[in-house]
Amino acid sequence: MSAEFLQFLISGVTVGATYGLVGLGFALIYNASHVINFAQGEFVMLGGMATVFLLGFGLPLPLAIALAVAMTVLAGLALERFAIEPAKGASTVTLIIITIGASIFLRGGAQVAWGRNFHSMPAFSGNDPIVVGGAAILPQSLWVMGGTALVVVALRWFFNRTRTGKAMVASAHNPLAAQLAGINGRFILLLSFGLSAMLGSIAGILIAPISLTYPGVGIMLGLKGFCAAILGGLGNPMGAVLGGLILGISEAMTAGYISSAYKDAVAFVIILAVLFFLPSGLFGTRGTERV
Amino acid sequence: MSSLSRSFGGLNAVDNLDLVIEPGPIHSIIGPNGAGKTTLFNLISGLYRPTGGNVFFENKDVTGQPAWKLAGLGLSRTFQNLQIFFNMSAVENVMVGMHLKCDTRFIPSLLRSRSVVRDDRKNRERAGELLEFVGLGGYLGAEASAMPYGALKRLEIARALAAGPKVMLLDEPAAGLNPAETAAIDDLIREIAAAGVTVVLVEHDMRLVMGVSDHIFVLERGRLLAEGNGHEIRHNPDVVAAYLGESARDR
Amino acid sequence: MNLGTPQTGGVLAFAIVIAVLPLFLPNAFFYDVVILIGINAIACVGLNLLIGYAGQISLGHAGFFGIGAYVSAVLTDAHGWPPLAALLAGMLFVGLLSFVLARPIMRLKGHYLAMGTLGMGVIISIVLTQEVELTGGPDGMPVAALSVFGWQASGEKVWYWIVAAVLLATVWLALNLIASPVGRALRAVHGSEVAAQTLGVDVVRYKVLVFVTSAVLASLAGSLFAHYAGFVTPDEADFIHSIQLVTMVVLGGMASVFGAVAGAAILTVLPQMLTVFHDYEQLVFGAVLIGTMIFMRRGLVPTIGALLGKGRL
Numbered sequence: 001m002s003a004e005f006l007q008f009l010i011s012g013v014t015v016g017a018t019y020g021l022v023g024l025g026f027a028l029i030y031n032a033s034h035v036i037n038f039a040q041g042e043f044v045m046l047g048g049m050a051t052v053f054l055l056g057f058g059l060p061l062p063l064a065i066a067l068a069v070a071m072t073v074l075a076g077l078a079l080e081r082f083a084i085e086p087a088k089g090a091s092t093v094t095l096i097i098i099t100i101g102a103s104i105f106l107r108g109g110a111q112v113a114w115g116r117n118f119h120s121m122p123a124f125s126g127n128d129p130i131v132v133g134g135a136a137i138l139p140q141s142l143w144v145m146g147g148t149a150l151v152v153v154a155l156r157w158f159f160n161r162t163r164t165g166k167a168m169v170a171s172a173h174n175p176l177a178a179q180l181a182g183i184n185g186r187f188i189l190l191l192s193f194g195l196s197a198m199l200g201s202i203a204g205i206l207i208a209p210i211s212l213t214y215p216g217v218g219i220m221l222g223l224k225g226f227c228a229a230i231l232g233g234l235g236n237p238m239g240a241v242l243g244g245l246i247l248g249i250s251e252a253m254t255a256g257y258i259s260s261a262y263k264d265a266v267a268f269v270i271i272l273a274v275l276f277f278l279p280s281g282l283f284g285t286r287g288t289e290r291v
Numbered sequence: 292m293s294s295l296s297r298s299f300g301g302l303n304a305v306d307n308l309d310l311v312i313e314p315g316p317i318h319s320i321i322g323p324n325g326a327g328k329t330t331l332f333n334l335i336s337g338l339y340r341p342t343g344g345n346v347f348f349e350n351k352d353v354t355g356q357p358a359w360k361l362a363g364l365g366l367s368r369t370f371q372n373l374q375i376f377f378n379m380s381a382v383e384n385v386m387v388g389m390h391l392k393c394d395t396r397f398i399p400s401l402l403r404s405r406s407v408v409r410d411d412r413k414n415r416e417r418a419g420e421l422l423e424f425v426g427l428g429g430y431l432g433a434e435a436s437a438m439p440y441g442a443l444k445r446l447e448i449a450r451a452l453a454a455g456p457k458v459m460l461l462d463e464p465a466a467g468l469n470p471a472e473t474a475a476i477d478d479l480i481r482e483i484a485a486a487g488v489t490v491v492l493v494e495h496d497m498r499l500v501m502g503v504s505d506h507i508f509v510l511e512r513g514r515l516l517a518e519g520n521g522h523e524i525r526h527n528p529d530v531v532a533a534y535l536g537e538s539a540r541d542r
Numbered sequence: 543m544n545l546g547t548p549q550t551g552g553v554l555a556f557a558i559v560i561a562v563l564p565l566f567l568p569n570a571f572f573y574d575v576v577i578l579i580g581i582n583a584i585a586c587v588g589l590n591l592l593i594g595y596a597g598q599i600s601l602g603h604a605g606f607f608g609i610g611a612y613v614s615a616v617l618t619d620a621h622g623w624p625p626l627a628a629l630l631a632g633m634l635f636v637g638l639l640s641f642v643l644a645r646p647i648m649r650l651k652g653h654y655l656a657m658g659t660l661g662m663g664v665i666i667s668i669v670l671t672q673e674v675e676l677t678g679g680p681d682g683m684p685v686a687a688l689s690v691f692g693w694q695a696s697g698e699k700v701w702y703w704i705v706a707a708v709l710l711a712t713v714w715l716a717l718n719l720i721a722s723p724v725g726r727a728l729r730a731v732h733g734s735e736v737a738a739q740t741l742g743v744d745v746v747r748y749k750v751l752v753f754v755t756s757a758v759l760a761s762l763a764g765s766l767f768a769h770y771a772g773f774v775t776p777d778e779a780d781f782i783h784s785i786q787l788v789t790m791v792v793l794g795g796m797a798s799v800f801g802a803v804a805g806a807a808i809l810t811v812l813p814q815m816l817t818v819f820h821d822y823e824q825l826v827f828g829a830v831l832i833g834t835m836i837f838m839r840r841g842l843v844p845t846i847g848a849l850l851g852k853g854r855l
Contacts, residue, residue, distance in 0.1 A: 036653050086836045092652060093599055094835050097792050100785055101831030108824025223664065223781065230657045265668040268661035275658050276646040336740055362742035376733030378597075378797070379726070386723070387730045391742040393723035397751065400722035401715045407722050414723075454741060 003134025008256040009249060014141040014210070016248020017148035018044075019267075021203035022225025023232065023240030024155070025196035031172035031235050032192035035095050039079060039103035040200055041222020042110075046072040047201025048213035049110055052119045061124065069201045075106065076197025080190050103218070110215040123209040144206045151202060152241055159237075168192065172235065220264065227271045246270070308344075308515055312458070312491060316505030317484045319492040323533065327513040328493040329371055332460050336368050337361045348458075363391055365457035369447040369464060371493075377436045381427065384435055384446055385418035388453025418453065425449045425479060441472045448479065458489045465496045477503050501525070509533075552800065553714050560706045564699070573698035575811060580705035581767050583806035586790045587709075587716050587799055588759025593788065594796030595720060596752045597732025598648070599656050602663020603787050606636050606757040608670055608779020610764030611685075612677055615774045618686040625688045629765040633758050640757035641750065648749040663784045671776040682775030685768045701770055708766065709803070712759065716799045728752055729797075760787075793834055795841030804843050 022040055029037045050068035055061065083102050087095060124143050129136035158165040171178040171188045179185050203221075204213065211217075225240075228247050232239025247267045255263040308331065312318055320328050333339040335346060337358035345354040348364055367388070376384050393414060394400070394407045419431055425445045430438055435446065444464060451459055461480070465473040473496060480503050484490050494500050500507065501521045509516040509530050517527045524530055567573050585607055592598050613632035617623040623631070647658045671680050688695040688704075695704060719725045727748055730738040735745050768774045777783065786809060794805020812830065816823045838845040 030653075036656065083832045083836070087839070090835070090839050092656075093593060093788070093792055093796070094839050096599075096601075096656065097789055098832050098835045100789070101828045101835065103828070104824055104831065105828025108822065108826075108828055112821050112825060219781070223660065226657060227661070230654065234653055261672040262668065265665050268664045268668075271657060272661045272665070275650055275654055275661075338736065338739070357744075358736075358739035359742050359744045362740055366740075368740050370737065374734040374737035376730050376737065378733045379729055383726060383729075387726050387738065387743070388741050390723060390727055390730075395723050395727065397724060400719050400724040403718040403722070411722065450737075450741065 004256070006133050006135035008252045010135060010137050010141060012249035012252030013245060014144045014248070015207070015251065016245040017144050017241075018203045018207045018221070018244070019224050019228045019247050020241035020244025021148055021151065021199050022221055023228030023244045024151075024237050025199045026226055026229035027232070027235060027237040027240040028168075028192045028196045028199075030229070031237070032168065032189050033084065035084060035099065036226065037079075037102075037193075037196065038096060038099040038222060038226075039106055040196065040225055041218030041220070042103045042106040043072050043076060043197045043200025043218075044204035044207075044221050044225075045110060045213065045215060045218035046075060046106065046197075047204030048121065048208035048217065049114055049119065049204075049215065050201075051205050051208065052121050052213060053114055055121070065205055068205060069198055072201035073194045073197045076193045076200075077190055079197075080193035084193070085186075085189070103222070107215050107218070114215070116215060118212040118214045120212050121205075121208040138210065140206075140209045144210070147202065147206045148241070151199065152238070155237065164191070224267045227267045230271055231274060308510075308513065310508060310515065312489065313506075314457075314489045317480065317490045317492065317503055318506045318508065319494060319500045319504040320508045320510060321494060321497075321500055322510035322516070327510055329462055330513075331510070332368060332462050332493060336366060336460060362454060362456075365455075366460070367451040367454050367456035367458075368460035369444075369451050369462055371462040371466065373440075373443055373447065375435050375443050375446060379435060381422060381430045381433045381435055381438065381446055382415060382418045385421050385449050385453050386414050388450040389414045389417065391454060418449075421449045421453055422446075424452070424482075426475065441468055444468065444476070445479070448483075452483065452488075456488060458491065459483065461490060461492045461494075463493055463495065465494060465499050470498075473499055553710070553717060556713060556800070556803075557710055560710060564702060570698050573702055575814060577698065577701050577705050577770060579807045579810045580702075580709045581763050581770065582787070582790060582810055583803045584705075584709055584712050584766070585760040585763035585787055586794070586802040586806045587712050588756035588763075589787055590791045590794075590796065590799060590802035591716060591719070591728070592752050592756040593791050594798065594801070595725065595732065596728040596749065598749065598753070599652075599659065599788075600663075600753075600756070600784075601656050601660040601781070601788060602666070602784050603659070603756065603760050604781070604783035605663035605666030605779050606640065606760035607764035607767070607783065607787070608666060608774075608776065609636050609639070610761030611768040611774045611778050612670060612683075612764075613761075614765040614768040615683055615685040616676060618769075619684060624690075625686065625769060626690055629762070632765050633761045636761035637754055637758045640754045644750040644753040645746070648746060648753060660781065660784070663779065664781055667776055667779040667781065670779050677776070680776060682773055684773050685771070687772070688766075688769035695769070705766060705770075708762070713799055713803065720799065724748075724751075789831065791841075793831075793841055795843035795845070795847075798841065798843045798847075801841050801843035805841065808842065 022044055025040045025043065026037060029035055029040070047068055050071050051064050054064035054067055059067070079102050083098050084095070087098055090098070123138070123140040125139045127138065129138055130142075131137075159169050160166070167178065167183045168188055168191065170181070171183055171185065175185060224247060225244070228244035229240040231243030231246060232241070247270060250270055251263055251266045254266045308327075320331065322328055330339065334341050337356055337360070340355050345352055347353065348361070348366065353361060353364065376387065379387075394410045399407050422428060422431060425448055427442055427445055427449065430442060435443065438446065444466075448461070448464065464480070465476050468476065477499055480490055480492070492500070492504065504521060506518070506520060507524045508518045509524060511533050516533060517524060517530050519527070563576065567576060585603065589600065589603050592600055610632040613635055614625065614628045617628035617631060618625050643662060647655065647662065650658045670677050673679075677683060695701060727738065727743045730741070730743055731745050731748055739745055764778060767778065790805035790809045791802050792805070793808060794803065795801025813823070813827065816826055819826050834842070
């Protein structure tokens, strides 16, 4: 494997992991509510921005991270409680507008609180690249990949081993039956938003030392995370992570070998190609309408 | 004249089924749940593609043709789970049924040409007449979303009639209706058949089936178990064993 | 209920409003806002046909707006085409492009359709940004003035009448379409695709039809904008703009042609009004969006119409 290829691969996996985490958030919320949360990217932004802000106060990194995640989770819960729940039963388009309104709201809030500037965050363990096979890996990349892997493992455990997790899965498959079995739908909904916010903020915190953070960083990230979720088949959390990785690697390869100008377009070209041939994503379930 | 015959294979719901539907008599398709009745309808009306076999309409092979083309040949249907256009009024629902007879050219529609307007007025009147015919005269100005279930079942029938079909498939027209409403549907079906439409019914309500059908097909697990008139079916031991056992006691 | 009256009455009333409005516009700034409303409204009426009546969704329509704008810009500025020809060329190009894209995209449903149209719009936006040779890149490019057979359109008053005339024509055409069997077929597709199919409606063909129509109208609006503003940037085609268009349609009222116009008006004026909030502008805007969607789900015009007991507009 050439050093160049390895370099691209690593940067692709790094950014792909971020997309995967964002896509995971989309998938979770969609599973619980059939809502596409266009504010998902803003959770990512909040994670990074809040951490930078708290670090500015002199707080130690772990504490800043924990508080930033907590703040974002609160935002996510508030979003569910004040914007999604009151709109129960609204049409798809209406819900899309609501979450877009929420994303504008959160962006506006961030601008008010922290200004419009770009901010950088110090890397967790320094900036000295580690050289592997001719490629230079930033330590932060390892944090991103490791952090994402940890999150995925933890989620799998959560969904397969804990009562609450299993309740969430059941609710996603058949909300009515789940309710009849005593599962509290409202709680599941809140939980899914909180969980997605947590995932988004973690993604934002992990990636912030590599790419700068600013109030508008969530827009493109959110869109690409949405791509990842669709690629993996909407409603398939693990598929979303895989989708994110595929997108990230494709993006890096395109930027490296073809043209870095069109880097951003790659994710969307892929998703269009997939949708044209597989209208339900790579791993999604095809539903049939009963007449 | 019109005669339908089809043989399917493969699709597990419907298994190597051979049916011939002659014009004239009112046909019914009955069978226990899961026998494949609605699947059969979906195959005939072009909503599903058969995995094996053919569908013929008036001796022409129409297998695999999309539903909208079959409508043009004279086929229409109603649905087990209501597929009413709730975003429109009752009259407009019926008017959609006349789609193929309207001027649907794009530019003239944009420009509100005389033929489009004229057609529209005629069709609105005809829709009103159809609503009266099925007994929904009182709902002339109503929105579909404001109508009760029983009325909506009839609205679907009016809509299916609007196209002036040669063959009409009715999928459980009496589902969820009380005996009085069912009897009214009974009369309606007779009137439709008398007007020259070949009616094919899928029903669970034995009273309706026995009362109105001239010819009955019994399906079980996707296969044809028996066919004949009401008397023959009622006394067919296979049928009684598979299906009529319980409801025969009710009569 | 007479078929003729609701539309003719509506169009007439609208024409009167348009004719009288200039009397209330004190200065060029107000003219500017109203012209922008008109341009957005043209795109929104088209988008409303797609979203409100046919029940589909598009999160990438600004892409078509942007293409229209840039085709006008490039052909008139770099190649000296007459503006009207360039405008028509834009509409033709967008018509062809949307036709080719429509078939695969319209097979998608719900969120997948949202993603498909979103992706399409973003790709268009990125191409416009990156092809610096052709489009001037992120900084944009200038556009020649609109001139027809030597007569040049300049000044806000002239532009007001141009945009007003085009909008009036668009509204009239849209209302005619809705009231026709074609319009009913579109609404049937929204109501139940399955039933529509069995009644003879070629659902795919109608979805393509409404998609192309709305795309072409967006292109028209884009071309007008290009000549009016005298300058275009890739922002005209970006995701944010696509969302603005969808929001205008939803806010004003889906399945309501005048709702689309109202939505365009509200969302063009609102940011101006919100500047009083200075830094808090985005916050308030987001909150307003959320609030309106929660409390007036069907959009402004149908909700108000229902309150007043009127029929559909």
